[in-house]
Amino acid sequence: MKNSRILILITLIAVTFAACSEKSKNEAEKMGDQIENTANAVGNDFETKKNEFIAEAKADIEEINEKIEKLDEKIDSASKDAKSDVRKAMDDLKAQKDKLGDELSQLEDASKENWERLTVSIENGFEDLKRSYNSLLDDMKTS
Secondary structure, three states, rough: OHHHHHHHHHHHHHHHHHHHHHHHHHHHHHHHHHHHHHHHOOOOHHHHHHHHHHHHHHHHHHHHHHHHHHHHHHOOEEEEEOOOOHHHHHHHHHHHHHHHHHHHHHHOOHHHHHHHHHHHHHHHHHHHHHHHHHHHHHHHOOO
């Protein structure tokens, strides 16, 4: 959307200066090139930021997944009474992790317009997942 606005602006500038002298035309072209270069730089910066966030989030999910798997193994050795409650909490934890993974997949295709909403949702999801994991861990220690 912003790129199309920039292109329209460049076109308007070029048309405005079409009747100007050759020197003015060259200056208008340089200005148009500068605007286009700036737009490209902003777009590249967004992609870099986006890719870094996604890479960090994937690493965090992998780390949490490993912890969940280890915890899951401990559940199998828990007493039968505690096992059913803990198993339910574990299933909920896995569902939270899967939802977070789905949101991360959406983020890979996100535009600048919905980027902020998705990153906030993912960051909140990580916090919720960590709280749930720690709560489950505490429950297992007491049972």
